[in-house]
Amino acid sequence: MNYFDLTGKVAVVTGAGRGLGAALAVGLAQAGADLALVTNSTPAEGTASKVHGLGRKAITIQADVSDHSKLSGIIDKTVEEFGRIDILVNNAGIIRRTPAAEHSYKDWEDVLNVNLNSVFVLSQEAGKRMIAQGSGKIINIASMLSFQGGINVPGYTASKHAVVGLTKQLGNEWASKGVQVNAIAPGYMATDNTEALRDDPVRSAQILDRIPAGRWGTGEDLAGAAxxxxxxxxxxxxxxxxxVDGGWMNR
Known part of the structure; x- marks a missing residue:
């Protein structure tokens, strides 16, 4: 089990105040990692309390990841506090649901800014540190819409396709330097982003009918993969x- 031991490792998780990000952070802490919990408007104190309860260290960093001028500060503060960074989980994301013909450019730009641009900038900032120390892990959160087109979510679909491409590109450049870049594509998870789908009896039934596991996923379902x-x-x-999709892609 030492293969999975993260004792002494330092992880940064964005969007760590709730949902998937909180569950991923707690999972990494259970494996022994110390955490820098990045959040925008949602406080991360609840997640920090759970991390502390596991005997691990945690700091909270409030930052809007769409403001790219602030992103280097996230990595700097982590290294200042812990002395290193070993793991980056690019989890923060937003979604805007509008038919493509009515999808505003602002919605498109907002989604790409958070879901893609921040992933590149944070990966670049963390990657420099990881390359210098000769080791590191970057985990990007992709989506089922990294493979499919979806409906009414042009910006989100474009961003998640691009996250997969970026994952592969960075992986090619950095694997020889001791830095592995991979992604997790969650299936349909019970989060704020899918609330509209779960509240729609027709769409919810259509989705559940396709998932062999027969249920929506949870943040805890992603922890082991992370x-x-x-x-x-x-x-x-x-x-x-x-x-990590309950079998969705098999269908």
């Missing part, structure tokens, strides 16, 4: 997209 990709167990994986 621990795997953050640990030495995945040292020979690069540019891979791991689907």
């Amino acid at each position: 621990i795997f990709l953050a640990s030495s167990a995945s040292d020979y994986m690069s540019g891979h997209v791991l689907c």
Whole structure:
């Protein structure tokens, strides 16, 4: 089990105040990591309390990841506090649901700014540190809409397709430098982003009918995959997209 031991590792998780980000952060702490919890408007104190309850250290960093001038400060503060950064989980994301013909450019720009541009900038800032120390793990959160087109979400779909491409590109450049870049593609998860779908009886039934597991996923369902990709167990994986989807892609 030492393959999955993260004791002494330092992880940055964006969007860590709630939902998938909080569950991913707690999962990494359970495996032994200390955490820098990045959040915008949602306080991360609840997540920090859970991390502390596991005997791990945690700091909270309030930052709007769409403001790219602030992103280097996230990595700087983490290194200042802990002395290093070993794991970056690019989880923060937003979605805007509007038919493509009515989708405003502002919605398009807002989604791409958070879901793609911040992933590149944070990966670049963390990657510099990881390359210098000769090791590191970057985990990007992709989506089922990294593979499919979806409906009424042009900006989100474009951003998540691009996240997969970026994952592969960075993986190609950095694998030889000891830095593995991979992604997790969650299936349909019970989060704020899917609330509109879950509240729609027709769409909810259509989605559940396609999931072999027969249920919506939870943040806890992703924790094991994150621990795997953050640990030495995945040292020979690069540019891979791991689907955690209850079997959705099999159908």
